[in-house]
Each structure stands twice: as structure tokens, then as C-alpha cells.
Amino acid sequence: MIVLFTDFGLSGPYTGQMKAVLHREAPGAAVIDLFADAPAGNPKASAYLLAAYAPSFPEGTIFLCVVDPGVGGVRPPVVLEVDGRWYVGPGNGLFELVRRRAGKVRCWEIDWRPERLSASFHGRDLFAPVAAMLACDASPPGKVRDCARDARSEWPDDLAEIVYVDHYGNAMTGIRAAILPAGTKLVVAGQVLDRATTFSDRQPGTAFWYENANGLAEIAVNQGRADRALGLKIGDPVEILT
Amino acid sequence: MIVLFTDFGLSGPYTGQMKAVLHREAPGAAVIDLFADAPAGNPKASAYLLAAYAPSFPEGTIFLCVVDPGVGGVRPPVVLEVDGRWYVGPGNGLFELVRRRAGKVRCWEIDWRPERLSASFHGRDLFAPVAAMLACDASPPGKVRDCARDARSEWPDDLAEIVYVDHYGNAMTGIRAAILPAGTKLVVAGQVLDRATTFSDRQPGTAFWYENANGLAEIAVNQGRADRALGLKIGDPVEILT
């Protein structure tokens, strides 16, 4: 199974062209859209999101990840094998949290190049063919790379920021709920929020935080939109009150 | 074939995670996105939409339906078999019109539970695995339930409201066009609208209603957007002038 994690957006020809390459090079491989709207041009916020969502996929899953504002620049194209799952994409920090939270990690720098490599669409021309190779059980086409070279040691283990706002207006933070002691409150946009277990725990219109279905602390409003009610967007800071 | 009918929205990781479960539990089953933008948190409007779109699918189709504002609350998880098609989702009225318009109906309450059931994402954790079981020809994992228990008898047979606004700005009502006598006019937002057969029947800019390709009375403007021209949104009342 190849899982797509990109900031290509829902519209436009980008995801479709990648899928056409995957279909041609790895016919029959299942391809699943996870995020097409990862934080745009923001590998850091994306890294916390990816690390929260990847572990629920089975071993052998290949994550084809493209949040790559430096396409055409100098970041290396990389492959990682982390606890039995594969990751293909730019070495710009996008895999930092997946790597940091892992047991066993191996890294490669992709040195394979396609016949034609566009300057702006490595997702289609470089990363998708490599993901297809892995789906066909080939080895990563490149040299082993010291994983530490791409580390972002200065990034925290949990990111106290909004990293994603979903269709319902719920705002995910980059904080794993499991690290927060019982009774923790979160402060965003000047509001102090209690923890709830489910939406129906709370009065309609009340803002709260809860552990979402992938373990992130998420800010929501029962029968409302937290993004509008609190004025939240990606990058907004979150304070932890324990 | 498994058909998805949800209010998860187009963006975000929800549909992808459900598809990953379906792929794992029912590999090879075709999965089709019908609506990812059913009326959000609105099982009633969604029920009329689903009942209009489901009958065109072949027997054996499994509809995985999640419009579930009460997730984590008390509504029962259910399976219905209706005229040879299967429906999996919350027993919150979402299947009311499918059931009411049917010949033969059987209902079950799902009593199977996964190893890990999140509080907020039964679509992934409960309903998708059950849909996958049905796709693998298993029986519904639960007890037969009296279908009448979930009935919404107070809901009308046709809903004289806007239930969906599409990409073109066309506004679908919850009224089957076939029940409307010849010469029927619809009144919305203070405007009296005549019936047309096709868009090109009407002058550019003129609002009208017509029977859409799935049998619903739909309000449109030739070469324009009815939602903007008339200020329409989901829930707006429609009056029938016969």
C-alpha cells in the first residue's frame, strides 16, 4: 500500500499525475490519499502531523510524502525505513518526528535520476518512481545516508502550535495528548480550554480540547467550528497549563 | 463495491484512513466516493440525498455512511439490507428515507467492537470494518433489530428544503420531481420558479427548477450560480405551488 501525504491540494493535476506514474510503475499497488492538504510549504508542522498518522498503518506501507518548498534547491531526496514502514520524500525535516520516535531507522539518499527531471515537480518525476520501486520490492535506489545529517535537533518533541485545521473547523495541535497530565488545560487565542472525552460531553457552542482519534490534542467546539469561534489557524501558538 | 457517503469533507485524513481499513480488511474491493460533503452534521437532509442517489447503484452495493454528529453518544450503530443493497452507519435517521421507500428491509444492531474504538472516529474503527466484513460476504456482526425503532415517522416523505448545493451553485431540494404535477412552480427566497427540461432551455441568467439526473427537483441558473443569485443554502425552505 502506497500512502500519499502532500501539500498538493485537492484540486489540480498534481496528485493525479503522481498516481499515473505509480500505476504505470507499480501496477496493482493500492494507493491511498491520506493528506493532500498537509500544511502548505511547511515541513515542520507537517512532520508532527505525519508522525501522528503514520503509525496506524501496517508494516510495509510506503509513505510518499511531498511537502517540499525547496524543490529545485539543495535538500537531498531521501528514503527512510522506520519500524518496517517506508518513507520517500525530501530530506527537509519532514521525517524528523517519525525518525525521532522510532525504534529502528535506516536512511538512504536517492541517487537515481529519471530520464527527464522537471525543476518543479519531483513528486511526479523522482519520488513517485522511487515509491513504485519500493512497492515492487526493489531496494532504495541510492546510498546509505547518516540519518543524523538531516536531523532537526532544535525542533521540540511535541509542537505547541496548531498544525492542521480540518473540514469541521477542529484545530489539531502538534502535541500528543498522552504526554499531557490529567487536568491539563490548553490556552489558545487567550482562552483556557478544559479537556473533554467526546464532543457530546460538552454543551453546544463550548470550546474544549480532546485526544483525537490519532492521539493528538485537538481543539473543538461541540456543534460549532473552533477555527472561527477562536480565530485559529496553522502556526498559532498553544500554551500548556498543567 | 463499497460506496462512501460521509460529511468528512474532501480534505483531511478521514476518508483516507477509512479506505486504508477497507483495503486491509477487504483487499480488492472497489471503493467509490459518492459524497464526502453530505450536509455536515445533518442526518435529516443527508437522508433525502442518500435515498435519491442510492437506487442507481447495483444490487450488492455496500453503502458506508457516516453523518454522525452524535458519535460517542447513544445512537446505535446499524446495518440495513434494503432491496439487495447494504447500508452501514449510525442509526440516527440517516437511513430513514432509504428504508421508508423500500420494498424489503432487514435491520441489525452492530454489537461487534474493535480492539480499539476511538471516541470520535467510528467511521474508521467500527463502520469501515463492518462494511469490509459485508464485502467479504460475512453476515452483519450483530443482532436483528426492529427497524421501526430508529424510524423518524415525523419526517415527511419529501423534504421541501434545500439539501445540497453543488460545485456549480445548483441547489438540490429533498423533493422528488416525479411527485410534482406538471406545471408545478417552486418558490425559494421569494422567487417563483418555472420548470425547465434542460439548462439550454432557458436564457442565460434565468433561474428555474428541473429534475436532476437523480430525480430530485433542483434549482439552477443557466450559465450562473443559483446559490449566489438567489442566496440559497442548505436548510432553506422551498414552497410547492401546484
Next chain:
Amino acid sequence: MIVLFTDFGLSGPYTGQMKAVLHREAPGAAVIDLFADAPAGNPKASAYLLAAYAPSFPEGTIFLCVVDPGVGGVRPPVVLEVDGRWYVGPGNGLFELVRRRAGKVRCWEIDWRPERLSASFHGRDLFAPVAAMLACDASPPGKVRDCARDARSEWPDDLAEIVYVDHYGNAMTGIRAAILPAGTKLVVAGQVLDRATTFSDRQPGTAFWYENANGLAEIAVNQGRADRALGLKIGDPVEILT
């Protein structure tokens, strides 16, 4: 492989219903979404977009194309075979540039009709079944048609207009970059833009044009949105300064 090119939008039941037909009539055929947001109701702009994106697909690909403001009107439903690829859709100019830039072209007018043909959704009722027939290696169900009958000779070889704005706010023109001499500047919204090779060539915030990954001249802003910075939308004129 069947590739979808429509203006159905990302939301709503249109693409899903077409895919259900394709699955029923050509089970196992891969279906790829290329554009669901081709310029709405605009076969001319769509024609330049399609001609830029189609050639990268392999021979034998079937393009199911629906940008069809005249549905229910008089435009003929057509099939084209162009350099080994198939195109199915309305004969309203949508295939003009594909045809004009081709080596070998054959055209048919579809005379097959389904049992039930809705007035407004030929994509599902007529074009999808025909695409499925082609995917099953059937001949086009119709009579050979003189391709010149649907020609739009008055349309230019390259369209000096914005034809698409993507998720990042980049604005594609209908001009092939390869026809522009070195040193060409493009003028849009009163601004004179230089050519760049990659985004990272330019200072953040600077507008420029570049050859996109499918050969079109595209207007962008490094780390910004060209559509907002320059106020661009589909149909805006572009001037070529050589």
C-alpha cells in the same frame, strides 16, 4: 487506464457516479483523476490545459473529458483517437488543441445511446459507458466523423490567457513555454515578469514566470500566491514581450 478531465468540481456526486459506471462496465480498469476542476463551463481554456497534460500519459490511455456547458443542447458526442490515445467527450472544441497538435487523428460521432439518458448528466450516462467500452477494447460506438467539422480554426495555437489557477496560487497560461524565445517577458495585470528556472531562483515575494512541469508558461511568486499578489483569474489576458 482511464483518465478523468472534468469541471465537475471536487465535491458532489458527479465523479463518483461516473466511476461507479466505469467500475461496472470495465471492472479492473485503473481510473485516475487528472482535473476535476478544469475551467468551469469553458471548453476553450480547458482545451489548452488538456493538450498540455495529455501527452505525458502512455499510449492507450483513455481520456474521459467533460466540460460541457451545452449538455442537452446540440454539440455532438465524439470519440477521437490521437497519436494512440483516446478521447471521449463533447465535440465543443474541448479536443481542438489535442487534435491540432497531433500527428494522426481519427474521429467518430457516438451514436450509441443508453437505455436511460438524463438531460443533464451525459458524463455518467453516455460518455462513461463509451469510455468503458474503449477500455474493454471495443470500437468506438458510432460513425466516423470528419474531424474538421468540430474544428475551431479561429482559436490560436497558444492562448495568451490565464487558463488555470492552482492550489498554490500559481497561474498557468495557455502558452507553451517552448515557443517563447530566450529573454521573453510576460505582462499580466500591468506587471512585467521575467523568466526563472526554479522557484528558489527568486527572492521570496517576487513574481516571475517559468516553464511548469508540463511545459506551460506559468506565473508564480516564490513563497507567495501569484493569484492574490497580482489579482489573477482564469481568462485574464497575458501579453508576450520578446
